Amino acid sequence: MSLMTGFAILVGEAVIGFWKKVHAINFGVYGSTMVGKTTLSHQLRTRGEVPQINQRTVGLHRATRKNVKIDGDSHTIKSADIGGEAIYWKEWVKDMQKRRVKYIIFMIDHRHLDTEANLDHQVAWKFLVDTIVSDFWPTGRKKRDSDYPMAIGIWANKYDIWGEKYPLEEGETIDKHKIFEPFKYGMRQLNDKGIPCFKYIVSAKSDPEMVYRGVMTMIKDY
Numbered sequence: 001m002s003l004m005t006g007f008a009i010l011v012g013e014a015v016i017g018f019w020k021k022v023h024a025i026n027f028g029v030y031g032s033t034m035v036g037k038t039t040l041s042h043q044l045r046t047r048g049e050v051p052q053i054n055q056r057t058v059g060l061h062r063a064t065r066k067n068v069k070i071d072g073d074s075h076t077i078k079s080a081d082i083g084g085e086a087i088y089w090k091e092w093v094k095d096m097q098k099r100r101v102k103y104i105i106f107m108i109d110h111r112h113l114d115t116e117a118n119l120d121h122q123v124a125w126k127f128l129v130d131t132i133v134s135d136f137w138p139t140g141r142k143k144r145d146s147d148y149p150m151a152i153g154i155w156a157n158k159y160d161i162w163g164e165k166y167p168l169e170e171g172e173t174i175d176k177h178k179i180f181e182p183f184k185y186g187m188r189q190l191n192d193k194g195i196p197c198f199k200y201i202v203s204a205k206s207d208p209e210m211v212y213r214g215v216m217t218m219i220k221d222y
């Protein structure tokens with residue numbers, strides 16, 4: 001390698017590194033109340049054990065930048081913390097539309113396994129999927145190609161709890177776990193629309209590694 005080529009590569013890498021730092025990738029984090037969205041937001045900023053969050057998020061908080069670094073690779077992402085109670089779902093849609101969110105994390109926990117009658121996640125999921133697959137925004141504007149997300153991840157949070165409570169059956173892989181069962185139909189609808197959808201498990205409160213890996217996987221694989 002000549003000195004010039006070496007120099008050019010170094011400069012190229014510096015430029016890419018700089019671009020990755022300033023260019024933030026828009027993430028949308030949605031899901032029912034109490035699933036751990038605010039906890040995730042803290043985890044992305046602080047790395048480590050996040051204190052117990054006792055307050056419900058009200059409305060939409062301004063989107064902030066977070067640097068995600070793992071295995072020597074680094075990206076800047078931007079996400080907003082929004083409440084998960086049904087009255088705030090319209091804010092999810094505004095967030096998606098305004099920031100042209102590229103990746104969506106839909107968070108769930110194990111409440112539907114604890115109580116079969118609890119449909120919190122299913123109802124929120126149906127709302128989200130219907131909004132995404134629709135050709136129009138609720139404002140009536142027709143969507144452009146760039147208005148659709150590149151990928152959706154269903155993140156089953158609080159793995160520290162449900163992993164012990166509902167262990168995998170013999171020979172079962174994590175993506176076959178029954179926690180994801182009710183979301184199959186929506187995943188198929190998204191796939192039919194050309195939007196890949198994948199399952200992931202995390203403990204947003206206590207496992208930064210799982211969180212960073214999840215974010216990186218979305219950016220790299222989709």
Ligand SMILES: Nc1nc2c(ncn2[C@@H]2O[C@H](COP(=O)(O)OP(=O)(O)OP(=O)(O)O)[C@@H](O)[C@H]2O)c(=O)[nH]1
Pocket residue numbers: 031032033034035036037038039040051052053054055056057058082083084085157158159160161202203204205206
């Ligand atoms: N055990 C465990 N608890 C968690 C985890 N993530 C979040 N929690 C707890 O779940 C509760 C709700 O977390 P939040 O982050 O406030 O949930 P949220 O989705 O922001 O809720 P809303 O603001 O109402 O939409 C808190 O008591 C958290 O400490 C986790 O990975 N493991």
Ligand SMILES: [Mg+2]
Pocket residue numbers: 037038039055056057081082083084
């Ligand atoms: Mg919150």
